[in-house]
Amino acid sequence: xxxxxxxxxxxxxxGIAVVMLLWQVSCATWxxxxxxxxxxxxxxxxxxxxxxxxxxxxxxxxxxxTWYSLILVAKGYALALIIGTPIGFFLGLSKxxxxxxxxxxxxxxxxxxxxxxxxxxxxxxxxGKNASELGALFTIAVCSMWPTVLNTAVGVRAIPQDYLNVxxxxxxxxxxxxxxxxxxASLPYMFTGFRLSLGIAWLVIVAAEMLxxxxxxxxxxxxxxxxxxxxxxxxxxxxxxxxxxxxxxLMSVVEKKFKTA
Amino acid sequence: xxxxxxxxxxxSFGNSPVLKDVNLSVxxxxxVAIVGFSGAGKTTLIxxxxxxxxPTSGLVTLNGAVITAPGPDRGIVFQNYSLLPWxxxxxxxxxxxxxxxxxxxxxxxxxxxxxxxxxVNLTPARNKKPSELSGGMRQRVxxxxxxxxxxxxxxxxxxxxxxxxxTRATLQDxxxxxxxxxxxTIVLITNDPDEGIYLADRIIPxxxxxxATLGPSFEVKIPHPRDRKSINHDEHFKQLRREIVDxxxxxxxxxxxxxxxxLILPDIEPEDLNIPRxxxxxxxxxxxxxxxxxxxxEVKP
Ligand SMILES: Nc1ncnc2c1ncn2[C@@H]1O[C@H](COP(=O)(O)OP(=O)(O)O)[C@@H](O)[C@H]1O
Ligand SMILES: [Mg+2]
Numbered sequence: 001x002x003x004x005x006x007x008x009x010x011x012x013x014x015g016i017a018v019v020m021l022l023w024q025v026s027c028a029t030w031x032x033x034x035x036x037x038x039x040x041x042x043x044x045x046x047x048x049x050x051x052x053x054x055x056x057x058x059x060x061x062x063x064x065x066t067w068y069s070l071i072l073v074a075k076g077y078a079l080a081l082i083i084g085t086p087i088g089f090f091l092g093l094s095k096x097x098x099x100x101x102x103x104x105x106x107x108x109x110x111x112x113x114x115x116x117x118x119x120x121x122x123x124x125x126x127x128g129k130n131a132s133e134l135g136a137l138f139t140i141a142v143c144s145m146w147p148t149v150l151n152t153a154v155g156v157r158a159i160p161q162d163y164l165n166v167x168x169x170x171x172x173x174x175x176x177x178x179x180x181x182x183x184x185a186s187l188p189y190m191f192t193g194f195r196l197s198l199g200i201a202w203l204v205i206v207a208a209e210m211l212x213x214x215x216x217x218x219x220x221x222x223x224x225x226x227x228x229x230x231x232x233x234x235x236x237x238x239x240x241x242x243x244x245x246x247x248x249x250l251m252s253v254v255e256k257k258f259k260t261a
Numbered sequence: 262x263x264x265x266x267x268x269x270x271x272x273s274f275g276n277s278p279v280l281k282d283v284n285l286s287v288x289x290x291x292x293v294a295i296v297g298f299s300g301a302g303k304t305t306l307i308x309x310x311x312x313x314x315x316p317t318s319g320l321v322t323l324n325g326a327v328i329t330a331p332g333p334d335r336g337i338v339f340q341n342y343s344l345l346p347w348x349x350x351x352x353x354x355x356x357x358x359x360x361x362x363x364x365x366x367x368x369x370x371x372x373x374x375x376x377x378x379x380x381v382n383l384t385p386a387r388n389k390k391p392s393e394l395s396g397g398m399r400q401r402v403x404x405x406x407x408x409x410x411x412x413x414x415x416x417x418x419x420x421x422x423x424x425x426x427x428t429r430a431t432l433q434d435x436x437x438x439x440x441x442x443x444x445x446t447i448v449l450i451t452n453d454p455d456e457g458i459y460l461a462d463r464i465i466p467x468x469x470x471x472x473a474t475l476g477p478s479f480e481v482k483i484p485h486p487r488d489r490k491s492i493n494h495d496e497h498f499k500q501l502r503r504e505i506v507d508x509x510x511x512x513x514x515x516x517x518x519x520x521x522x523x524l525i526l527p528d529i530e531p532e533d534l535n536i537p538r539x540x541x542x543x544x545x546x547x548x549x550x551x552x553x554x555x556x557x558x559e560v561k562p
Contacts, residue, residue, distance in 0.1 A: 162343040165313055169331045170360040170410075180356060184347040 035231040043231035069216035076140025077201040084145035092156025113204040136208035147196035155189025195251035264289040270319035281472040292447045294457030297467030303450045311337045333361040336412030342403045344391040361410045377409040397428035414446040468512035
């Protein structure tokens, strides 16, 4: 009991202090171009204090940028789940399907978003103004669906024979078997997949925005790099990290709920 | 022709023969117990009758019709209870009732469920999930679910093996009561000769595997209802027990040693995706951590 505050407040605080110190020391020694912590704070202040300000297309409060990014991620992520979950079910249910498609999945899975994005842009070239958004969505969906696909498949294969026997003895219809047995039994696995997919979707968004120059945290980061305002790169990195962390926590709360159910 | 018939039934998994030339006939309304060692093939035998497995050779018939698939006319109570953990007691039974009596109104179905929950004395637990119940209560739910389907024949696969002695005795009495109330045909699988003799009209030992087969049938000439206390002093009971145990030990002519194997009961732990996955990964059994259960299995030295 006594160590609770120490563990959860003091220790992380010490960790942050150590990193700040290293940062400060680096600025003074080998990384002359790296803005110092205080300088970073000074320059970032308007973006943090007025997080929803809109001063121009690429000059907006940091949370406003985050909001744009989150919307795009939500769309791409939804697409990934809608496509990935059924594929996972087919992989889990059919060995033939697995043998046919597992190799190609294993090959496509490690491909970087940076490689997919140009293909996405090419695919939706005809969409004109929307090409960059559609390309980004395509990239997010393609990159982030794999954990959902694989975990769903594992979850379906892990369904204990007992449950399948119950379905057989009761002669449940296909629909009932799916909704009363298969889906509930594999939900805990599916949610692990969903959580991992969300993490990847958030990784991809930054890359996608950087390449397409869309307004958002990633786009802002790249623009400020080109404008030599390095403080904002750090602001963006911290924002991306914190948002990613929060998303992961939220998903694992949901995930835990299903694991103990 | 008897109500339930097994004719020269053999079952192998790949190259390993589990059951060989099993013959059994059970009359309508009869209560037959089959005793056998762990791993002899008892679950395999009951799965053949249930239609969950098909025999490698031979025929299983019920009322003269060959059994090829499971059906609600044969109610099976599984060794591991097999309740769906995401459904409450009520919902688990309702799922069965809805499946077996689809033409009934919702009210009729619900009333039917309540009746059977009441019958196994679980009304206070009706809205609980299986994980909140004790082993004995889970088994009662499982029995209620099966009875609610109103099957013609009850197949009980070691329904009480996983329970402590006291709960076991209580549930044995409950099975005896259900038997006298419903006059159903019952096939009980057990690893305890005493349990078989106490409950059944007839008890048949299954020889030790592999290639297990049924031994001679021993009639239990003790009238129902039987009294647990006095039965222990009954000469006929003692005699029967001796004969059955002798037969079973004799069938174990080759020495077997027991090992314990881990039976994993349903619960789910997601795979760690950081572990590299090979193309054959679908073969890999997933990790299910909680609720592991030890079961003794006979193996040859
Ligand atoms: N689906 C299966 N595939 C392969 N072997 C099996 C399968 N089911 C059971 N067996 C084997 O058949 C034998 C009998 O199993 P089982 O019928 O479960 O025994 P019991 O219920 O008497 O303990 C065991 O050696 C077991 O390993
Ligand atoms: Mg068994």
